[in-house]
Amino acid sequence: MIPVVDVNIREKEVEAVIEVVKSRYLAEGKFARAFEGKFSEFTGAKHVVTAVNGTCSLHMAITALDIGPKDEVITTPFTFIASSNVIFFNGAIPIFADIDPETYNIDPEKLEEKITNKTKAIMPVHIFGNPCDMKAIQDIAEDYDLKIIEDCAQAHDATIDGKHMGNFGDLGCFSFYGTKNLVSGEGGAVICNDETIYEKLKSIKNHGRNPAGGYSHYRIGYNYRITDMAAAILCVQMDRANEIMSRRHRNGKLYRNLLGEIEDLRIQKILPGHQHSDYIMAPVLLNEKKKPKEVIEYLKSKGVSSRTTYEYLSYEQESYKDLSTWHMSRVINYPDYSKVSCPNSEYTARNHFEIPMVSTLTDENIQYITQTLKEFLK
Numbered sequence: 444m445i446p447v448v449d450v451n452i453r454e455k456e457v458e459a460v461i462e463v464v465k466s467r468y469l470a471e472g473k474f475a476r477a478f479e480g481k482f483s484e485f486t487g488a489k490h491v492v493t494a495v496n497g498t499c500s501l502h503m504a505i506t507a508l509d510i511g512p513k514d515e516v517i518t519t520p521f522t523f524i525a526s527s528n529v530i531f532f533n534g535a536i537p538i539f540a541d542i543d544p545e546t547y548n549i550d551p552e553k554l555e556e557k558i559t560n561k562t563k564a565i566m567p568v569h570i571f572g573n574p575c576d577m578k579a580i581q582d583i584a585e586d587y588d589l590k591i592i593e594d595c596a597q598a599h600d601a602t603i604d605g606k607h608m609g610n611f612g613d614l615g616c617f618s619f620y621g622t623k624n625l626v627s628g629e630g631g632a633v634i635c636n637d638e639t640i641y642e643k644l645k646s647i648k649n650h651g652r653n654p655a656g657g658y659s660h661y662r663i664g665y666n667y668r669i670t671d672m673a674a675a676i677l678c679v680q681m682d683r684a685n686e687i688m689s690r691r692h693r694n695g696k697l698y699r700n701l702l703g704e705i706e707d708l709r710i711q712k713i714l715p716g717h718q719h720s721d722y723i724m725a726p727v728l729l730n731e732k733k734k735p736k737e738v739i740e741y742l743k744s745k746g747v748s749s750r751t752t753y754e755y756l757s758y759e760q761e762s763y764k765d766l767s768t769w770h771m772s773r774v775i776n777y778p779d780y781s782k783v784s785c786p787n788s789e790y791t792a793r794n795h796f797e798i799p800m801v802s803t804l805t806d807e808n809i810q811y812i813t814q815t816l817k818e819f820l821k
């Protein structure tokens with residue numbers, strides 16, 4: 444069976460972890476600092492602050508931008524739930540704007556329609572690794588004086604005109620969760636180019652400690668420190684990033700060439716000058732007579748594993764439709780999420796399916812997978 448996801452880990456990563464454990468310094472330390480340097484070089488961002496995972500990196504970003512109770516943050520509903528959950532963390536209110544059905548990313552026009560006098564920020568998510576239309580989003584942010592937090596959890600090595608994602612907003616947040624392009628099991632980082640935000644981020648992740656360290660704290664903060672075991676894995680992943688990513692980009696290109704020929708199938712449109720991270724390949728069925736469940740079953744019978752990624756949109760989750768278990772609902776009036784409607788997101792959620800994008804994928808595998816799909820759809 445060709446797996447749908449895998450982890451690109453070699454002996455070098457194993458050795459790096461052993462080195463850390465043997466050193467007896469397991470908490471965040473020199474490997475975290477080394478990784479920050481490498482990731483700064485990789486992304487071209489001036490500053491990098493590591494975090495325990497992508498969710499914490501998003502929460503650090505929201506906190507550093509002073510987003511708080513009753514502020515509205517506009518984002519997409521077609522994403523992993525973490526994107527909007529972190530907006531709740533600070534008492535802010537997630538507002539959902541529909542996606543462009545071609546790119547699967549937030550539609551700038553729909554986004555603009557959702558702006559109110561309570562809107563404080565925009566959170567574009569580069570879904571599956573496809574860069575959002577950042578030019579349009581930056582223009583809107585400038586017109587309405589809004590902050591931009593880029594959710595780059597899936598966007599390692601995704602760029603626009605050679606500039607790495609995360610550098611278009613005030614901050615960019617990354618995840619190194621076990622299935623991402625670059626991994627450490629759990630891991631995260633925020634990138635930014637502003638000195639003040641950088642200093643805030645470092646303190647927020649470390650209980651609001653004073654920069655000099657010790658036990659003096661100047662603001663309320665969290666413990667979002669990464670371990671040096673995770674950071675050591677990330678250092679090796681950085682050294683191997685070219686090898687890992689060039690393989691993914693090659694596979695993505697071949698997939699796009701072959702899938703593009705299949706009628707009744709949509710693949711993510713990549714805007715001019717944009718480079719996809721080739722994290723997830725998820726076509727959408729345009730012939731409503733065929734359902735993702737049937738494609739997934741058929742592919743499985745032919746030795747290819749496949750799955751639906753986000754069958755339910757964020758506002759469709761039980762946790763959003765009934766907010767009674769969320770303590771902040773005692774003091775904040777949230778929208779009735781059961782009444783939200785984003786038709787393009789709903790269509791994409793119900794009709795997409797994810798096919799293998801693993802590091803061991805060969806050209807023959809991709810040809811076989813696309814041929815199998817063609818047979819099913821004919």
Ligand SMILES: Cc1ncc(COP(=O)(O)O)c(C=O)c1O
Nearest residue numbers: 496497498523525526596618620
């Ligand atoms: C789009 C998106 N945002 C946020 C996250 C959260 O990252 P993590 O799982 O590392 O907390 C993920 C990852 O899983 C994600 O895919």
